[in-house]
Amino acid sequence: MKAYQEKAQALDALMFEKTTEYEIGRRHLANMMGEDPETFTDEDIDTAIEYLFPSGLFEPRARPLMKHPTEVFARKKVAEFDETGRPFHVLFYTGLPNYYQVLHDLSEKVRELDSFSDRMMQYNIHKDPERTLNVGGTEWVKKEQLEDILLEKLKDKQYEFFVRSMNRLLDHPFSYRVEEFIMKFRKHVQISVIHKEIPKLMFTAEGTPYMAAVGRRKTSTASVTVYGRGSGKISINGEDLLYFKYIQDREQVLFPLQFSGLLGKVDVVADVDGGGFSGQSGAIRYAISMAVRSFVDEQMMEKMRLAGLLTRDPRRHERKKPGWKGARAKYTWKKR
Amino acid sequence: MRLPQPVNNTVPGPAMPFSPTTTLNMATLGKKLFILSVRMGRGLWHRGIVSSSNPVQSAVEPLEKLQESSSDAITEQMAKSLKYPDFFKVAELFTVEDLFNARVHLGHREGSLNDHMSQFIFGSRLSHLIFDLDQTATLLREALNFTAHIAFRGGIILFVGRIPQHQVMIENTAKECGEYAHTRYWQGGVLTNSTIQFGSVIRLPDLIIFLHTMNNVIYEHTAIRDAAKMLIPTVGIVDTNCNPNLITYPVPGNDDSAASISLFCNLFKAAILRGKEKRKELLGVH
Numbered sequence: 001m002k003a004y005q006e007k008a009q010a011l012d013a014l015m016f017e018k019t020t021e022y023e024i025g026r027r028h029l030a031n032m033m034g035e036d037p038e039t040f041t042d043e044d045i046d047t048a049i050e051y052l053f054p055s056g057l058f059e060p061r062a063r064p065l066m067k068h069p070t071e072v073f074a075r076k077k078v079a080e081f082d083e084t085g086r087p088f089h090v091l092f093y094t095g096l097p098n099y100y101q102v103l104h105d106l107s108e109k110v111r112e113l114d115s116f117s118d119r120m121m122q123y124n125i126h127k128d129p130e131r132t133l134n135v136g137g138t139e140w141v142k143k144e145q146l147e148d149i150l151l152e153k154l155k156d157k158q159y160e161f162f163v164r165s166m167n168r169l170l171d172h173p174f175s176y177r178v179e180e181f182i183m184k185f186r187k188h189v190q191i192s193v194i195h196k197e198i199p200k201l202m203f204t205a206e207g208t209p210y211m212a213a214v215g216r217r218k219t220s221t222a223s224v225t226v227y228g229r230g231s232g233k234i235s236i237n238g239e240d241l242l243y244f245k246y247i248q249d250r251e252q253v254l255f256p257l258q259f260s261g262l263l264g265k266v267d268v269v270a271d272v273d274g275g276g277f278s279g280q281s282g283a284i285r286y287a288i289s290m291a292v293r294s295f296v297d298e299q300m301m302e303k304m305r306l307a308g309l310l311t312r313d314p315r316r317h318e319r320k321k322p323g324w325k326g327a328r329a330k331y332t333w334k335k336r
Numbered sequence: 337m338r339l340p341q342p343v344n345n346t347v348p349g350p351a352m353p354f355s356p357t358t359t360l361n362m363a364t365l366g367k368k369l370f371i372l373s374v375r376m377g378r379g380l381w382h383r384g385i386v387s388s389s390n391p392v393q394s395a396v397e398p399l400e401k402l403q404e405s406s407s408d409a410i411t412e413q414m415a416k417s418l419k420y421p422d423f424f425k426v427a428e429l430f431t432v433e434d435l436f437n438a439r440v441h442l443g444h445r446e447g448s449l450n451d452h453m454s455q456f457i458f459g460s461r462l463s464h465l466i467f468d469l470d471q472t473a474t475l476l477r478e479a480l481n482f483t484a485h486i487a488f489r490g491g492i493i494l495f496v497g498r499i500p501q502h503q504v505m506i507e508n509t510a511k512e513c514g515e516y517a518h519t520r521y522w523q524g525g526v527l528t529n530s531t532i533q534f535g536s537v538i539r540l541p542d543l544i545i546f547l548h549t550m551n552n553v554i555y556e557h558t559a560i561r562d563a564a565k566m567l568i569p570t571v572g573i574v575d576t577n578c579n580p581n582l583i584t585y586p587v588p589g590n591d592d593s594a595a596s597i598s599l600f601c602n603l604f605k606a607a608i609l610r611g612k613e614k615r616k617e618l619l620g621v622h
Binding site for chain 2: 003004081084085086087090091092093094095096100104107108111
C-alpha cells in the first residue's frame with residue numbers, strides 16, 4: 001500500500017519537474033529566436049526546433065522534438081485508494097472502474113430518456129424530427145481511442161458491447177437531450193473523397209456555354225466538346241452516332257447524357273483516335289462525363305460518381321504468358 | 337389481498353393471539369393483516385416485532401465524545417458496542433408487513449427447491465413455495481446488525497449481484513452509502529489473486545453482501561466460494577433455488593422482484609449509514 005502511494009507521489013514529482021524544465025526551455029528558445037518569451041506558443045517551439053536542428057531523417061517521429069511532458073509521458077491513473085486502503089471509486093473492485101462507470105451512466109441516461117418519453121406520450125408529443133441528434137460526419141471512437149480516454153485496457157468484446165450500448169442510446173427518439181454525453185465518444189471523420197476543382201463553363205462568341213474534356217480508354221483517346229443550349233446532336237469524327245456499328249457502343253456514348261438528363265439539351269462534338277470500337281466508345285463516354293460535370297449540380301455529380309461515370313477505367317490489355325494459353329488461361333491440366 | 341391458508345401449516349408459537357408476548361406468525365398474517373402494539377418505548381408502538389426471542393434494548397448509552405483520539409479508548413468503545421444485541425436498532429428499520437408488501441415471501445416452484453432451503457420454507461401454494469417470514473425477519477435483523485457493526489468499524493463493504501435488471505439499483509445503493517459494488521463479470525482473481533489482478537497490494541472487502549447469489553445462469557456466484565476461502569464474511573439473499581451453505585448470514589427471501597431487491601438495498605443502506613453515523617460520533621472528525 002505504502003509503495004503504491006510512494007509511486008504515485010514520485011510520478012507527480014517527476015511531472016512537475018519536467019514541466020518546469022519545459023517552461024524554462026521555452027523561454028530560452030524564445031530568446032534564441034529573438035521572440036517575446038511571454039507569447040511563445042507550442043507551435044513556435046516546433047518551428048524553432050525545426051530551424052535550429054535541421055534533420056534529414058525521413059520518419060517524423062525520429063526527428064528532434066520538444067513537447068510538453070503530458071504529451072511525451074503516457075497518462076497514467078492517479079492514486080486509486082487513500083492511506084487507509086479504501087478505494088476512491090465505487091466500482092474499483094470490478095477492475096475497470098472507468099469503463100463500467102460509463103456503462104452505468106449510459107443505463108441511467110436510457111432510463112431518464114424512457115421516463116421522459118413516457119411523460120411526453122401523455123401530452124401526445126412524439127419524436128420531433130427537427131430536434132433529432134445529428135451525428136453526420138462522426139463515428140464512434142476506436143478501441144485505442146477509448147482506451148486512451150478511459151486509461152484502461154479493454155478487450156474486443158467489451159469495446160463491442162460499449163458500441164452496441166451507445167447505439168441503443170443514440171437510437172432513442174429523444175437522444176438529443178444527452179448530446180453532450182454521446183459526443184464525448186464520437187469523433188469527426190475526414191471525408192475521404194477529395195473534391196477536385198470542377199472547371200467553370202466557357203462561352204463561345206455567340207454566347208453558348210460549352211465545356212471541353214479529354215477521355216482515354218485502352219489505347220483510344222477522345223477529345224470532346226459539349227455545347228449547351230443544344231438539341232441533342234452528336235458528331236463523332238465528323239460522322240453521326242452511327243459511326244459505331246454496334247448498339248452497345250452507341251449506348252455507351254449516350255449513357256452519361258441520359259443519366260444526367262441532358263440527352264436532348266446539349267450538342268456533342270467528339271474527335272477520337274486509336275484503339276478499336278469498344279475502347280473508342282469508352283473514351284468518348286468518359287470525356288462526355290467529365291465535360292458534363294460543369295453543366296450539372298453537385299448532387300447529380302455525386303450520383304454520376306456513384307454510377308462509375310467519373311472513374312477512368314484503368315484496365316489495359318494483359319499480355320500472354322509463355323506456357324499459358326492466354327493471359328490467365330492455362331492449357332488443359334493432365335493428372336498423369 | 338388475503339393470503340390463502342398454506343397447505344403445510346407448521347405454525348409455531350402460542351395459541352392465544354392477543355397476549356403481549358404473541359409472535360406475529362404467518363397464520364395470523366394470513367387471517368388478517370393488523371399490526372400489534374408491542375411493549376416498547378420510544379415511539380415504536382406502531383411496529384410489530386415478529387420474534388420475541390431477541391428483545392430490542394431501547395435504552396442505549398450514548399457514545400462518549402473523546403477529548404483526545406487515543407486508539408485504546410476507541411477500541412474500548414467499539415468493544416462496548418458488542419455487548420448490546422441490537423446496538424444500532426436495526427430492528428426498527430422494517431416490519432414483517434414491509435417484507436410481505438415487497439413480496440419477499442414469494443419463492444420459486446417446488447421442483448427447483450434446494451434441499452438446504454427447505455428449513456426456511458413455510459409451505460407452498462399451487463406448487464409455488466412461500467418463505468417463512470418469521471425466520472427471514474430474524475435472520476435479516478442479524479445480517480443488518482452485522483453490516484452496521486462492520487460499517488461502524490470502517491470496514492469495506494462490497495455489494496455483489498449479477499442480474500442486469502437490478503445492476504443500476506445496486507450500484508446506486510453502494511454509491512449512496514459510500515461503499516462499493518461489483519455487478520459485472522467477475523474476474524477470477526479479484527479476491528484470491530488480487531495483487532496481480534489489480535497490479536498492487538490492495539485492501540480486500542471486509543464484508544460482501546450478495547443481492548443475488550446466483551449468476552445469470554444456473555451457477556453460484558464465484559465470489560461466495562472465494563470469500564469463504566479468503567475468510568471474508570458474507571451476507572446473502574438466498575432464494576429457494578440457492579445454496580446457503582457457504583454464506584455467513586443467509587437471508588432467505590425473494591431475489592427476483594424489483595420490489596424485494598429495492599427493499600433489501602434500502603435496508604442495507606440504512607444499516608450502513610447508521611453504523612457510519614455512530615463512527616463519526618465516536619471519532620468526532622469529518
